[in-house]
Amino acid sequence: MNTMTMERGRLDEAPPTTTGSETMVAFERVQKTYDGRTLVVEDLNLAVRRGEFLTMLGPSGSGKTTTLMMLGGFEQPTSGRILLEGQAVERLPPERRDIGFVFQNYALFPHMTVAENVGFPLRYRGIRGAEAKRRVEEALSMVKLTGLGERRPAQLSGGQQQRVALARAMVFKPKLILMDEPLGALDKQLREHMQVEIRRIQQQLGITMVYVTHDQSEALTMSDRIAVFHEGRIQQLSDPMTLYDRPENRFVAGFIGDNNTLACEFAGTENGLGVVRMPDGTRLFTTGPSGQARADLTVSLRPERLGLDGPDRRNAENRIPARVLDRTFLGDRVRLTLEAFGSKRIVASVPAAEGAAILPGSSIGMACFAADCRTLTR
Amino acid sequence: MTETMSLAIPPTSGSLGAALRRAERPNRLRAFALALPALLFLVVTFAAPIGLFLTTAVRNPEVRSVLPQTVAALDGWDGRATPGEEAFAALAADLARAKEDNTAAALGKRLNYESAGMRSRIMSVVRHLGNLKDGALAPQFTALDPVWASPDLWAIIKRNGSAVTPYYLLTSVDLAQDASGGIERVEESQAVFLDILGRTLWIAALVTAATLVLGFPTAYVISLAPSRIAGFLLLLVLLPLWTSLLVRTTAWVVLLQTDGVINQILLALGLTTEKLQLMLTRFGTVTAMTHIQLPFTILPILSVMKSIPEGQMRAARSLGAPPFFAFWRVYAPQTLPGVAAGCLMTFILSLGYYITPALVGGPRDQMMSNFIATYINRDLNWGMAAALACLLLVMTLSIYLLFLRLVGAERIKLG
Numbered sequence: 068m069n070t071m072t073m074e075r076g077r078l079d080e081a082p083p084t085t086t087g088s089e090t091m092v093a094f095e096r097v098q099k100t101y102d103g104r105t106l107v108v109e110d111l112n113l114a115v116r117r118g119e120f121l122t123m124l125g126p127s128g129s130g131k132t133t134t135l136m137m138l139g140g141f142e143q144p145t146s147g148r149i150l151l152e153g154q155a156v157e158r159l160p161p162e163r164r165d166i167g168f169v170f171q172n173y174a175l176f177p178h179m180t181v182a183e184n185v186g187f188p189l190r191y192r193g194i195r196g197a198e199a200k201r202r203v204e205e206a207l208s209m210v211k212l213t214g215l216g217e218r219r220p221a222q223l224s225g226g227q228q229q230r231v232a233l234a235r236a237m238v239f240k241p242k243l244i245l246m247d248e249p250l251g252a253l254d255k256q257l258r259e260h261m262q263v264e265i266r267r268i269q270q271q272l273g274i275t276m277v278y279v280t281h282d283q284s285e286a287l288t289m290s291d292r293i294a295v296f297h298e299g300r301i302q303q304l305s306d307p308m309t310l311y312d313r314p315e316n317r318f319v320a321g322f323i324g325d326n327n328t329l330a331c332e333f334a335g336t337e338n339g340l341g342v343v344r345m346p347d348g349t350r351l352f353t354t355g356p357s358g359q360a361r362a363d364l365t366v367s368l369r370p371e372r373l374g375l376d377g378p379d380r381r382n383a384e385n386r387i388p389a390r391v392l393d394r395t396f397l398g399d400r401v402r403l404t405l406e407a408f409g410s411k412r413i414v415a416s417v418p419a420a421e422g423a424a425i426l427p428g429s430s431i432g433m434a435c436f437a438a439d440c441r442t443l444t445r
Numbered sequence: 446m447t448e449t450m451s452l453a454i455p456p457t458s459g460s461l462g463a464a465l466r467r468a469e470r471p472n473r474l475r476a477f478a479l480a481l482p483a484l485l486f487l488v489v490t491f492a493a494p495i496g497l498f499l500t501t502a503v504r505n506p507e508v509r510s511v512l513p514q515t516v517a518a519l520d521g522w523d524g525r526a527t528p529g530e531e532a533f534a535a536l537a538a539d540l541a542r543a544k545e546d547n548t549a550a551a552l553g554k555r556l557n558y559e560s561a562g563m564r565s566r567i568m569s570v571v572r573h574l575g576n577l578k579d580g581a582l583a584p585q586f587t588a589l590d591p592v593w594a595s596p597d598l599w600a601i602i603k604r605n606g607s608a609v610t611p612y613y614l615l616t617s618v619d620l621a622q623d624a625s626g627g628i629e630r631v632e633e634s635q636a637v638f639l640d641i642l643g644r645t646l647w648i649a650a651l652v653t654a655a656t657l658v659l660g661f662p663t664a665y666v667i668s669l670a671p672s673r674i675a676g677f678l679l680l681l682v683l684l685p686l687w688t689s690l691l692v693r694t695t696a697w698v699v700l701l702q703t704d705g706v707i708n709q710i711l712l713a714l715g716l717t718t719e720k721l722q723l724m725l726t727r728f729g730t731v732t733a734m735t736h737i738q739l740p741f742t743i744l745p746i747l748s749v750m751k752s753i754p755e756g757q758m759r760a761a762r763s764l765g766a767p768p769f770f771a772f773w774r775v776y777a778p779q780t781l782p783g784v785a786a787g788c789l790m791t792f793i794l795s796l797g798y799y800i801t802p803a804l805v806g807g808p809r810d811q812m813m814s815n816f817i818a819t820y821i822n823r824d825l826n827w828g829m830a831a832a833l834a835c836l837l838l839v840m841t842l843s844i845y846l847l848f849l850r851l852v853g854a855e856r857i858k859l860g
Contacts, residue, residue, distance in 0.1 A: 161759070187764050188764035
């Protein structure tokens with residue numbers, strides 16, 4: 068990590084090849100309660116690897132921000148340990164943790180110039196004079212704000228303020244940068260642009276980042292790994308593709324992307340695949356976490372994985388007759404509302420070219436692979 | 446949207462700014478009409494009377510109206526030697542009329558400000574008017590009082606023949622005009638007003654500092670407290686504001702007097718063996734004024750503190766600043782607009798204090814307002830009262846302007 072200095076970073080450089088398994092931060096059995104009755108964070112165990120971009124994703128009140136605040140030193144865990152590079156830090160005040168923090172509303176200091184804001188952390192690390200000036204310049208050029216050092220924060224746009232906050236959090240080369248919904252106040256276009264920028268800087272510096280957001284597309288775009296929080300627990304911790312394709316429970320399946328979720332019954336196994344019986348008696352080949360032999364199952368199927376029966380899906384295990392109830396044109400795709408499995412709320416998303424000819428009221432044949440039909444127990 | 450709007454204005458309609466002003470004129474007139482009653486009320490009850498009163502600081506009607514012939518007779522006088530017989534004759538004629546009109550006393554009083562003894566000189570001449578014989582008047586005047594031969598005395602009369610005088614204003618800053626009209630410092634024993642001004646500023650500064658020291662932490666605590674507790678604390682701060690100033694000052698008299706509550710408690714606790722003199726002291730004055738002024742300092746500071754996001758301190762801590770430095774370098778500077786407004790308000794209000802120093806303070810703690818009141822109520826010297834009021838007003842305005850310059854108008858937030 069210490070060798071991953073800014074001087075080395077270049078845009079075209081490949082992501083750092085730090086050993087992925089090395090642990091930077093570990094939460095061990097951490098609990099947090101504010102009122103002594105309800106746990107905001109229940110029994111949290113989480114290891115953040117060195118150099119990774121880890122996102123804590125969840126709805127508001129899921130415990131993700133509290134977790135971040137405990138890591139930053141602004142909240143103390145009620146029980147459990149937080150290890151930073153193997154050292155317990157839960158009693159260490161924020162100023163001694165060497166962690167950069169980017170706050171939701173940037174928290175720039177309005178009475179200081181941009182350069183003074185960015186130089187602020189250096190003052191408390193004994194870096195002064197020419198060296199401090201050089202580091203500030205370097206950080207500002209990293210976020211593409213060269214030449215704006217003499218401005219006041221109020222004279223900058225929202226996106227520029229965001230960049231200043233980022234420069235300030237990384238100018239002192241912290242072990243770790245935490246971000247609490249840093250893009251929430253920006254408009255969509257700028258937000259998408261900043262997602263790319265933040266990711267670029269993170270990879271360039273090889274710095275470990277822990278990022279909190281409630282925006283699932285942001286999490287999917289930026290992260291190496293995503294921890295989905297709900298009701299004070301991590302529901303699933305995996306890379307974005309796994310999270311999207313193989314949600315482990317109903318919450319994750321519903322929270323990430325669109326999903327058709329239907330109650331079903333276990334009906335045995337066949338060819339190594341689970342078979343479930345849908346409400347209308349249809350049998351569906353599925354995959355899912357082990358131990359699915361129980362009555363109250365849910366099957367989840369993404370709209371874009373439920374396609375028209377055709378050459379692409381010749382090998383699909385499941386063929387589903389359906390009736391088209393409604394059709395919405397979305398530009399590149401067509402969204403179909405179907406009646407199938409005895410439900411009138413099945414949604415399929417098909418390429419516009421395929422869906423153009425389909426008329427509401429017509430009966431069509433759909434197909435999907437067992438691998439895309441996920442059975443979930445909770 | 447913008448495009449259609451800009452297209453809607455015909456290109457021939459002249460300057461856009463003029464069109465905008467024309468369009469907004471009815472609104473402005475309506476707003477002005479709504480404010481008009483309050484404006485008229487302020488002019489009639491506040492600005493006009495005060496303005497008129499302040500002019501008495503330079504008004505000088507006495508000599509001009511009572512001694513018109515004398516002033517005319519002295520018109521060509523060079524001021525070096527005793528004026529000629531015609532001046533004495535004119536004075537005698539003027540004073541004879543003054544005796545009839547009962548205006549001699551006012552003249553004597555006015556001239557007495559300029560030179561002690563003038564009142565008795567004038568009154569003595571008036572008493573002896575009936576005894577004056579025909580012939581040269583000058584010897585008869587000098588027989589009454591040899592000073593009538595002095596050019597300086599006549600110079601005073603001549604100088605005050607004009608309708609305005611700098612006398613009161615000069616006196617209010619311990620200056621006076623000598624016989625030839627030059628400006629000089631008054632004698633040490635007469636120089637009191639600069640001392641009073643200095644004392645007024647000093648007491649106001651002490652009170653401001655005390656309210657800041659007590660008020661800043663209070664505002665900080667209230668700004669951090671949960672809203673229910675903060676509301677209660679704010680109520681405690683506001684409570685004194687709803688009580689009459691006189692009542693609060695009297696309460697301090699009860700507490701501070703020699704047999705008062707504070708002395709009894711100190712004696713009972715054995716902290717002191719004899720009763721302390723708290724009433725009629727500078728300490729008592731500043732304490733009571735501080736209590737009364739506290740809300741004025743706290744409220745602007747609190748309002749600014751509430752507007753500072755809590756993330757500021759957290760950000761400073763996360764960047765490596767220990768708690769005190771985070772507070773001092775990040776939080777405290779952002780409270781400056783409130784601190785400036787609170788201090789300015791308390792300082793300016795303190796400059797004009799009257800009741801509290803009058804009741805709690807000793808003779809050495811009386812402030813400018815007390816002297817203004819004395820001149821109006823006891824000495825009936827409105828010229829001096831107006832001059833001191835002018836001085837106080839000028840001080841207040843200059844401090845306000847200085848503050849604006851130092852802190853910046855946009856950075857002072859009065860709530």
